[in-house]
Amino acid sequence: MNDVARASLDGKIALVTGAAGGLGQAFAERLAQDGAHAVLVDIKPCAETAALVEAAGREAMSVICDITSEESVAYLAAEVEIRFGRCDILVNNAGIYPIQPFEQVTFADWRRVMALNLDAVFLVTKAFAPGMKRRGFGRVVNISSSTLNTVASGYTHYIASKGGVVGFTRALATELGNHGVTVNAISPSLTRTPGTEGRAPRQGRASMDEEFEQIARLQAIRRVQMPADLAGVVSFLASxxxxxxxxxxxxADGGMVRV
Ligand SMILES: NC(=O)c1ccc[n+]([C@@H]2O[C@H](COP(=O)([O-])OP(=O)(O)OC[C@H]3O[C@@H](n4cnc5c(N)ncnc54)[C@H](O)[C@@H]3O)[C@@H](O)[C@H]2O)c1
Structure with a gap:
């Protein structure tokens, strides 16, 4: 690690949801390499991510928390208050992306996607943004998706939730902009993570490897997106x-969406 080049987040407290693996793990590791201590939030243990944060010389606090529960998020906020007294950087990353044709989406399916991809963004931001505003500094980074623009089929609930994330980002930015708190989103293309690698490929594709390659060919940069392609972008938005x-x-999608 180059300490001179990477000290922009020195001493900041960064909270990442969905930090046990995938993008959340990459974000937490990079934020730590850039100087931040990390609060790692997931329904799964974050021991592996905590080890990466500590290897970068920063403190890691792991909290098992279902962020779709208001009660659990209140507990999370209380624990962070006790340990660090504040949260400077919030990365709302946890999300699910089940593929289901609209006819098969039940209201329970719809609610499950909304609960994590949109409601939890509200709950966690609600828990930490007021403190950022009070202190006059904060960075909120939300994770949307390029599917909002490419509009893949089987994603009515997912795309609706990620559109909600973009709207929430714009609206909250308006309210917090004059208080030192920025609110932005990033929009990745299909990225190799445990979540996408473990998914069944779309109809007509033999494997997820084939799907990764096909999607990559639609991007201006025709290689499969990796978590490392996004981690520095999140860190920049936090800086x-x-x-x-x-x-x-x-x-941040290899030129999948060109607007
Ligand atoms: N991977 C991609 O191709 C891709 C593309 C665009 C956007 N995204 C978005 O990026 C984010 C991360 O994606 P990923 O591929 O790393 O996912 P992933 O499935 O690999 O990881 C998601 C993490 O969220 C955690 N989680 C699930 N439910 C939770 C809950 N109720 N409370 C707390 N944590 C919970 C999981 O345990 C998991 O560790 C998601 O919001 C996703 O929609 C991903």
């Missing part, structure tokens, strides 16, 4: 250099 960027959705 002082991004202090004048807010309400934006950054398409």
């Amino acid at each position: 002082d250099d991004a202090a004048f960027i807010t309400g934006q959705t950054l398409y």
Whole structure:
């Protein structure tokens, strides 16, 4: 690690949801490498991510928490208050992406996707953004998806939830912009993570490897997106250099979406 180049988040407290693996793990590791202590939140143990954060020389606090529960998020906020007294950077990352044709989506399916992908973004932000506003500094980074623009089939609930994330990002940025708190989103293309690798491929594709390659060919940069392609973008949005960027959705997707 190059300490000179990477000290922009020195001493900051960064909370990442869905931090046990996948993108959340990459974000937490990179934020730690760039100087932040990390609060790792997931329904699964975050021991592996905690080890990466500690290897970067920062403190890791792991909290098992179902962020779709208001009660659990209140517990999380209380624990963070006790341990660190604040949260400076919030990465709302945890999300699910089940593929279901609209006819098969029950209201329970719809609610399950909304509960994690949108309601939990509200709950966790509600728990930590007021403190950021009070202290006059904060960074909220939400994770949307390029599917919002490419509009893949089987994703009515997912795309609706990620559109909600973009709307929430813009609206909250408006309210917090004058208080030192920025709110932005990133929009990735299909990225190799345990979640996507473990998924069944879409109809007509033999394997997820084939699907990864096919999607990559639609991007301007025709290789499969990896978590490392996004981690630095999140860290940048969390940094002082991004202090004048807010309400934006950054398409970090290899040129999948060109707007
Ligand atoms: N991987 C991709 O291709 C891709 C593309 C665009 C957007 N995204 C978005 O990025 C985010 C992360 O995706 P990923 O591929 O790393 O997912 P993943 O499935 O690999 O990891 C998600 C993590 O969230 C955790 N989680 C699930 N339910 C939770 C809950 N109720 N409370 C707390 N944690 C919970 C899981 O345990 C898991 O560790 C999601 O919001 C996803 O929609 C992913």
